[in-house]
Amino acid sequence: MGRHSCCYKQKLRKGLWSPEEDEKLLRHITKYGHGCWSSVPKQAGLQRCGKSCRLRWINYLRPDLKRGTFSQEEENLIIELHAVLGNRWSQIAAQLPGRTDNEIKNLWNSCLKKKLRQRGIDPVTHKPLSEIQNNNNNNNNNGLEEKSQGQEKALSNDNNELNLLRSESSNKSDAASSYDHHHHQHQQGQGLVPTTTTEMEGSFDTTTRFMANTCSDFMGNYNNMSSYASSSSTVTVTDNNSNSCCNWFTQQTSSRPFDINSDFTSSSSFLPASFCYKQPPECLHQDMNVKNTTTMVSSSSWGLVTDCSSVSPMLMEAEEAKWSEYLQNPMLMLAAVHNNQEIKPLPPTTNHLVPDTLGAMMLPHSKHQHHQTSQTSSTTTFSKDIQNLTAAFGHI
DNA sequence: AATGAAAGCAACCGCCAGATA
C-alpha cells in the first residue's frame, strides 16, 4: 500500500532530471497531453515512473510557471492564506498563478516561518508569540489547542497579522510599487469592483485585492494578472466595455536549463496550436506594446474572456457565498472574516467547482476531467480541448 | 583558500480518496 506499482519496476531512474529527459517529457506532453501519467514515461521513452513525470511537469516544465523570487505581495498573500488554510499548499498555490505548491511549501519552510518568528508571530497559529507563551504558562494542557490551531483561532488573530503586513506594505519596495501599479492597471482592465480602484490608489488593501483576484479565479482561472504584469514583457489586453479582459504575456524562462520560450515561439512543431497565438483575439483591444511577435498565453488565462459582471454582485455580498465557494475560493472566506461576517458550518455536501491552475481546458486529464475522458485517447481529448478553446475565444 | 553552517531547492515517500475492474 502507498507505493505505486510503477515504483516496483526495475531500472527506473531517480534523482535529478537531465535536460534530455526534460525535453522528452516536454515534447511528449506538448504534443499529446499527459493522458494517463503512468503511461507517459513509456510513451515518452523515459526511464521514470509516471509519478515522477507528473511532478517534473507540474513543478518545472509547465509553460505557465513563473519562477524567480517571490514578491513581497506574494509572500504576504501566502502568509494570509496560510492563516486561513493552514498547510494546504495546493490551495494556497491555486491563488498564486505560476507558483507551485512545492515552491510555496519550500518558501514557507525555509523563509516565511522564520520571518514570522522574527516578527513575533507564531507561524503555526499566526498568533503573537507572547500570547502563545502566556497561554503556555497559564495552561499547560494546551496540546489540543496546538493541534487544532485551526483556522478559527488563526482567523481571530488575523487582524494582527494583517496590520503588520499592511504596515510592511506601506513601506514596500520599488518593485512592489511597480507591482501595485501594474495590478492597478489590471484592476481597471477587469472592471470588477468599482471600489477597488480607489482603494488601490491608497494604502495596499489586501482584502480588496484578494476579492478582485478571487472574482477572476471564479470566472475561470483568470487571476492575479498583476504577477504577470510584473514581467517586463507583459502585454495587457483589455476590453473597453469592462466585461472582459485579457493579459497577454511572454514567458520568462531565464532560469531554465533550456529556453522554453524560444522553443515555444520559434519552433511551431514543438508547440501545439493551442499553446501559441500569433495574435490576440480580434475582439480585444491591445493597449500596450508587444515585444514579441508571438505571444504565449498563460494556462491560467484560459477562459479569461468572460463576463465578470454577473459575478461581481456575488463577491460584493460575501455573506451569500456558500461554503463550497469558501472552499473553492479561500479569499472569499478571508474577506468575509475581515468583514466580521459569519461563516456557517460546512454543509454536508459540497458540489463546488475546483479551479485548476493548470487549466482543465488546456490539460485534458485534470483531476476533474480525468475519469470522464479516460476512455478516450489523449489525442482525442486534446482535440476537444482545442475545440473548447476555439469556442471560448471565438477563433484561434 | 578552506571549511562548516545555513539556506534554497528538487525530488522522493507515504498516505489518501476516487475511479475502475
Next chain:
DNA sequence: ATATCTGGCGGTTGCTTTCAT
C-alpha cells in the same frame, strides 16, 4: 463488496549553493 490502480497532496530528505568564519 472488494481489490487494485491512479492522481494528488503534504511531509521529508538530501543535494547544491551561498554565506560566514
